[in-house]
Amino acid sequence: MAQSHLLGLPRIGAKRELKFALEKYWREETSQEELQQVAHSIRQQNWSTALDKGIDWLTVGDFSFYDQVLDTSILLGVTPERFENGKADNLLDNYFRIARGSAPQGSQVQPSEMTKWFNTNYHYIVPEFNQEQQFSLNLDLLQPQIDQAKDLSSKVKVQLIGPVTYLWLGKSRDQTDFNKLGLLPQLVKTYQQLLNHLEQQGIEWVQIEEPILALDLDDSWVNAVTQAYTELGADAGVKLLLTTYFGHITDKLDRIAELPLDGLHLDLVSGGNEQLAEVAQNWPKSKVLSVGIVNGRNIWRNDLKSSLDALKQSKERYGDNLWVSSSCSLLHSPVDLNSEQQLDDELQSWLAFAEQKVQEVADLSKALNHGSEAIKESLQASDVAVASKKSSSRVHNSNVQQRVAAISELERQRKSEFAQRKNAQREHFRFPLLATTTIGSFPQTDSIRQARRAFKSKEIDEQQYTQAIQQEIQQAIHEQEAIGLDVLVHGEAERNDMVEYFGEQLNGFAFTQFGWVQSYGSRCVKPPIIYGDVSRKQAITVEWSKYAQSLSEKKVKGMLTGPTTILAWSFEREDLSAPQIADQIALALRDEVLDLEKNGIDVIQIDEPAFRELLPLRKSEQPQYLEWSVNAFRLSTAGVADTTQIHTHMCYSEFNEIIDSIARLDADVITIESSRSDMELLQTFNDFQYPNEIGPGVYDIHSPRIPTKDEVSELIQQAAKHIPVDQLWVNPDCGLKTRNWDQVRPALKNLVDAATEARQQL
Ligand code: GLN
Numbered sequence: 025m026a027q028s029h030l031l032g033l034p035r036i037g038a039k040r041e042l043k044f045a046l047e048k049y050w051r052e053e054t055s056q057e058e059l060q061q062v063a064h065s066i067r068q069q070n071w072s073t074a075l076d077k078g079i080d081w082l083t084v085g086d087f088s089f090y091d092q093v094l095d096t097s098i099l100l101g102v103t104p105e106r107f108e109n110g111k112a113d114n115l116l117d118n119y120f121r122i123a124r125g126s127a128p129q130g131s132q133v134q135p136s137e138m139t140k141w142f143n144t145n146y147h148y149i150v151p152e153f154n155q156e157q158q159f160s161l162n163l164d165l166l167q168p169q170i171d172q173a174k175d176l177s178s179k180v181k182v183q184l185i186g187p188v189t190y191l192w193l194g195k196s197r198d199q200t201d202f203n204k205l206g207l208l209p210q211l212v213k214t215y216q217q218l219l220n221h222l223e224q225q226g227i228e229w230v231q232i233e234e235p236i237l238a239l240d241l242d243d244s245w246v247n248a249v250t251q252a253y254t255e256l257g258a259d260a261g262v263k264l265l266l267t268t269y270f271g272h273i274t275d276k277l278d279r280i281a282e283l284p285l286d287g288l289h290l291d292l293v294s295g296g297n298e299q300l301a302e303v304a305q306n307w308p309k310s311k312v313l314s315v316g317i318v319n320g321r322n323i324w325r326n327d328l329k330s331s332l333d334a335l336k337q338s339k340e341r342y343g344d345n346l347w348v349s350s351s352c353s354l355l356h357s358p359v360d361l362n363s364e365q366q367l368d369d370e371l372q373s374w375l376a377f378a379e380q381k382v383q384e385v386a387d388l389s390k391a392l393n394h395g396s397e398a399i400k401e402s403l404q405a406s407d408v409a410v411a412s413k414k415s416s417s418r419v420h421n422s423n424v425q426q427r428v429a430a431i432s433e434l435e436r437q438r439k440s441e442f443a444q445r446k447n448a449q450r451e452h453f454r455f456p457l458l459a460t461t462t463i464g465s466f467p468q469t470d471s472i473r474q475a476r477r478a479f480k481s482k483e484i485d486e487q488q489y490t491q492a493i494q495q496e497i498q499q500a501i502h503e504q505e506a507i508g509l510d511v512l513v514h515g516e517a518e519r520n521d522m523v524e525y526f527g528e529q530l531n532g533f534a535f536t537q538f539g540w541v542q543s544y545g546s547r548c549v550k551p552p553i554i555y556g557d558v559s560r561k562q563a564i565t566v567e568w569s570k571y572a573q574s575l576s577e578k579k580v581k582g583m584l585t586g587p588t589t590i591l592a593w594s595f596e597r598e599d600l601s602a603p604q605i606a607d608q609i610a611l612a613l614r615d616e617v618l619d620l621e622k623n624g625i626d627v628i629q630i631d632e633p634a635f636r637e638l639l640p641l642r643k644s645e646q647p648q649y650l651e652w653s654v655n656a657f658r659l660s661t662a663g664v665a666d667t668t669q670i671h672t673h674m675c676y677s678e679f680n681e682i683i684d685s686i687a688r689l690d691a692d693v694i695t696i697e698s699s700r701s702d703m704e705l706l707q708t709f710n711d712f713q714y715p716n717e718i719g720p721g722v723y724d725i726h727s728p729r730i731p732t733k734d735e736v737s738e739l740i741q742q743a744a745k746h747i748p749v750d751q752l753w754v755n756p757d758c759g760l761k762t763r764n765w766d767q768v769r770p771a772l773k774n775l776v777d778a779a780t781e782a783r784q785q786l
Pocket residue numbers: 463464465516522583631633673674675758759760761
């Protein structure tokens with residue numbers, strides 16, 4: 025019989041129970057026992073769901089109080105030295121200190137770094153190694169979960185991050201770089217002990233995850249995989265399911281096939297169905313092949329019929345050794361579609377959240393074993409959904425499609441080259457050298473939140489709401505004028521979220537009530553769903569911008585979110601390619617840009633903070649991505665006159681590999697994060713001879729600290745070493761919405777004073 029299993033389930037709970045329990049615990053409003061209770065019941069709920077729906081194997085190790093990589097660090101005894109000082113007397117508090125710097129017990133300490141988990145929006149806690157790193161098993165987090173699962177089923181599979189990926193994810197801190205791979209032999213020994221322990225627990229299968237196999241890896245890392253699994257596989261005592269996801273592994277398949285493994289999991293969704301043919305030539309029938317065919321990172325219902333077609337041949341070849349699963353852990357999907365009360369029936373029928381995906385995995389395996397008849401109803405519902413989506417008029421809008429088909433390359437081209445525009449803009453704006461500006465948002469104060477809440481709950485009407493927001497805009501403008509900034513912003517008080525706000529005013533987008541996905545720790549995001557062709561209902565930001573501009577003699581920047589970022593932070597369609605969706609969004613934004621321009625807004629910023637995030641993991645796929653992403657940005661911006669200044673903003677500082685694409689965006693001004701990297705990133709711009717203007721962040725807004733004037737001056741001097749002064753702007757790293765006015769006011773004042781002083785010294 026084919027078997028069904030899951031790579032992992034969401035752990036936040038259908039109503040974000042874990043989030044609320046964690047935050048209560050951190051505020052010291054509940055005990056650790058109560059927190060453990062919530063964790064226990066989420067796991068119980070998850071496993072019961074899996075069993076009820078007919079999943080064969082329970083997966084243990086997918087639960088985490090904060091992050092699974094941090095759990096792995098605890099499991100392997102990797103905790104950086106600085107956490108030893110002022111230690112709490114219990115594991116969980118020390119765990120939270122590493123994750124977030126504080127806990128009910130134990131002293132405050134600088135937390136470990138956090139970074140994105142491959143190409144997802146999930147963030148993990150980066151392990152910190154030193155050269156003499158020792159590893160030692162600590163089962164305190166894992167063992168209770170194993171015990172709990174064993175009470176429910178005898179078929180328990182343990183999920184672990186594999187040793188090579190674990191090493192790859194970590195970094196060395198406060199030390200000159202050393203070769204992390206030097207730690208591998210000792211780490212493998214510790215894994216050996218772990219596997220032996222699991223064997224003694226009666227565990228049959230271990231899902232050992234090496235997602236780095238889906239990357240372009242140096243030989244040294246591929247060799248490390250060979251070395252690790254040659255040893256681990258030799259006398260593991262448990263069966264090893266080498267698990268990969270987020271891409272194909274065909275380039276390494278021959279190496280992997282030689283290893284003493286018992287099973288292999290492939291992600292067919294991001295790696296492509298073609299992998300099945302490749303694998304059939306390399307991977308023996310006598311071993312388990314697990315196929316991840318239900319998308320773990322999206323919200324669309326599976327097309328069961330075509331999935332069954334794709335699996336047929338594998339079933340013939342692998343028979344009982346075929347396992348069916350989700351592409352990756354369902355951690356990246358929202359929890360339960362049944363929580364949604366406000367979606368219409370049609371849209372709802374197209375969707376599947378984690379719970380529904382569990383059913384799909386179980387159904388597929390059932391159909392492989394007992395024929396399609398066995399899942400007749402599910403198949404029918406899936407067929408109906410596929411058909412209705414294909415023909416639905418809310419999905420397909422021929423006007424939008426025709427407009428996209430008719431895009432001419434000229435529309436992606438500004439009227440003149442930057443060199444010429446620059447002169448026209450100098451003449452037109454007469455901004456000072458080292459002009460000062462901010463990135464867009466100002467503090468989200470209680471009064472803003474209150475107004476938004478009151479409007480949502482209909483306590484105040486639209487007119488009252490508009491007045492309330494105008495009041496906020498007025499304040500922001502007055503503050504900025506008092507501070508003396510050169511180019512102002514309206515402050516984004518009307519926006520809860522930079523993607524949701526635009527999605528709400530575009531056709532083709534839908535919003536859920538409970539479609540939360542964990543982003544990090546207790547933080548969750550609720551991405552909109554792009555289900556249909558995108559078009560603008562009406563002007564989105566024009567009235568707010570016009571109002572803001574009417575209050576000042578200075579220029580007030582229009583503020584939009586770019587096509588790639590809107591796409592990246594939404595659940596995207598599966599029936600239309602990303603470049604096409606991006607172009608649809610870009611056309612809607614283009615109209616908005618032109619409307620702003622028509623209404624006298626001639627400095628317009630289009631944020632693209634997700635530009636780098638969507639960069640494919642594989643080098644070979646990057647040029648194509650960069651091409652469409654740059655093209656979409658250009659389509660949204662290029663319609664304006666030479667004397668309209670286009671800004672963009674990105675909040676990260678690694679540009680080396682993509683600098684030519686950044687230049688191809690052809691924004692007149694780009695503002696970027698950089699204050700923490702001592703302006704080193706500007707070297708990249710310098711080496712490239714980046715021609716357009718740049719505003720490197722000189723105020724780190726991620727910290728409540730107020731930079732002194734001297735600190736800002738120092739950063740301006742540094743910047744001026746790399747970039748000619750007449751190309752430089754002076755601004756913070758990112759938007760200020762997470763700060764409060766008592767921090768922002770003096771910080772910006774120092775920033776303006778530093779710029780003024782620097783100008784005088786020129
Ligand atoms: N304009 C946005 C803001 O200031 C940019 C946010 C971002 O870069 N993520 O909040």
